[in-house]
Amino acid sequence: EDGKDVIRPYTPINHNEPGELHLLVKTYPRGLMSKHIHQLKVGDQLEIKGPLPKFDYHANQKKDVAFVVGGTGITPCLQVLEAILENPQDKTNVSIVFANTSTADILLKDRIDAAAASRKNVKVTYVIDKPEPGFHGETGYLNAEMLKKYLPKPSKDTMVFACGPP
Numbered sequence: 001e002d003g004k005d006v007i008r009p010y011t012p013i014n015h016n017e018p019g020e021l022h023l024l025v026k027t028y029p030r031g032l033m034s035k036h037i038h039q040l041k042v043g044d045q046l047e048i049k050g051p052l053p054k055f056d057y058h059a060n061q062k063k064d065v066a067f068v069v070g071g072t073g074i075t076p077c078l079q080v081l082e083a084i085l086e087n088p089q090d091k092t093n094v095s096i097v098f099a100n101t102s103t104a105d106i107l108l109k110d111r112i113d114a115a116a117a118s119r120k121n122v123k124v125t126y127v128i129d130k131p132e133p134g135f136h137g138e139t140g141y142l143n144a145e146m147l148k149k150y151l152p153k154p155s156k157d158t159m160v161f162a163c164g165p166p
Contacts, residue, residue, distance in 0.1 A: 001032050008033040011075035012051070013108070015082070021048075024107060026072050055161075057083045059090035062159045064152035066095040068142070070164025074098060074107055077161060081122070085115055092121065097150050099127040099142040099164070103135055125150045 014022040027034045040046060057080050065084070067077040077096065084090045096116075100106050106126060116124045126137035127146060138146050152158045 006032045006036070009052070011079060013075055013078055015079065024072060024075055026107070055080070059084070059087045060092060062092060063157040064093045064095065064155075064159070066097075066151045066158065066160045068097050068099075068147065068151070068160065068162045068164075070099040070142070071105065072107060073162075073164030074112070076163050078108065078111070080161065081112075081115055085118060085122075093152065094119075094122040095151050096122075096124045097127060097142065097146065098124065099129075101129045103128060103132055123150070 010023045012021055013024050025034050025037050027038045069077050081094060084092050084094060112124055116122045127142050128135055128137060128139055129141060131139045
């Protein structure tokens with residue numbers, strides 16, 4: 001943009017697939033990089049670097065892991081969640097509070113619901129600002145009462161991740 005590099009961090013939504021990189025990139029009207037990526041055609045090139053690990057998860061590192069996420073903030077959460085699910089010896093309790101504007105905005109919902117259905121120690125709560133008829137979950141903006149209700153109590157054996165818009 002105007003002769004300057006545009007750099008944005010994205011979290012792969014796949015792992016353990018040598019030679020493949022899967023990204024979830026939502027286009028935003030004013031998103032310079034997201035619009036650019038969505039306009040790419042087969043054969044176009046995009047300069048990338050990484051991976052740039054931010055957190056080294058180990059099985060049973062904590063008793064409880066909680067995620068407070070919104071929109072595309074689900075992607076880093078998904079990496080830790082799937083690391084927990086891959087290991088049958090990992091007994092970590094997982095709580096996810098996932099806030100979105102509408103049900104149509106819930107990214108990777110089938111994948112998240114399947115993860116929750118696969119283990120009794122994984123709980124997901126959806127929070128929708130503008131709910132459609134038939135939505136079962138919390139409504140309105142994410143607030144402190146919802147977090148107290150659905151997340152584990154703070155302790156030395158609890159880790160909380162937050163990712164998404166302010």
